Amino acid sequence: MRHRYTCAMRWSDMDAYGHVNNVVYLTYLEEARVDMLFALGADHGTKALAEGVLVAHHEIDYKRPLVYHSRGVDIEMWVGAIKGASFEIRYAVRDDTTVFATAASLLVPYDLVNARPRRVSPEERAFLGQYVETD
């Protein structure tokens, strides 16, 4: 199963080249994670993630230039692997016909109060497990 989120674009996301700046793609991915992990996940026992999850690694391939559109852009998401204290989210930034970028993030659940990473909880594992796709 994949999660699909339509991310609102802003005119200021574009740079002098007339397309969405490469750095802004990471903000789009962040918005998609917030929707999946914080909003959707809150109903499935992953509320703790909203209280602390760190990005440990990003990788992104830019495939096609993306231009501002008022309808926004879709982010398709799935889970690559769930380890003991981290998990990987994979993404496709796309519309119905074109993939603009593919990306992956390694996320670490984090206890902000005690300033240390923690293990993925059974509830989080169950929620994320629905989205696992292996290559």
Add this chain to the structure above:
Amino acid sequence: MRHRHETQLRWSDADMLGHLNHARLLALVEDARMALLAQAPGGDVTGGRSARGVILARLEVDYLAQVRYRVDEVLPVESWVLRLGGKSLTLRQELSQDGAVVLRADAFCVMFDYDADASRPIAADERKFWDHYVEESS
């Protein structure tokens, strides 16, 4: 008539004070402005440089209340014309949260020919378009 635009907050718009950063809020009213400009004669959604462009010359902003970030929240922006001149117009814009105006901005927009790098008069078809949005100052 007022133009209405819905704008989506982003997680990274909030700063360490736990509210929406003041500078980020300007991008939200800019979005509303660009959506309105895109509908004007000669406008396009990507707001590209053209002989019938518009440039921002002055922006005056009142921050009336803190804006809170909530996941997936969409905020309305209303825009209308306070003053329609020969080469420029002043657009008033209000961003609201929970039914109250939280930001009020006056944007002084100058009609601009990007090819000639110079201001230009408002064309007749543009004036007709902007006339719909004229509202007296309260």
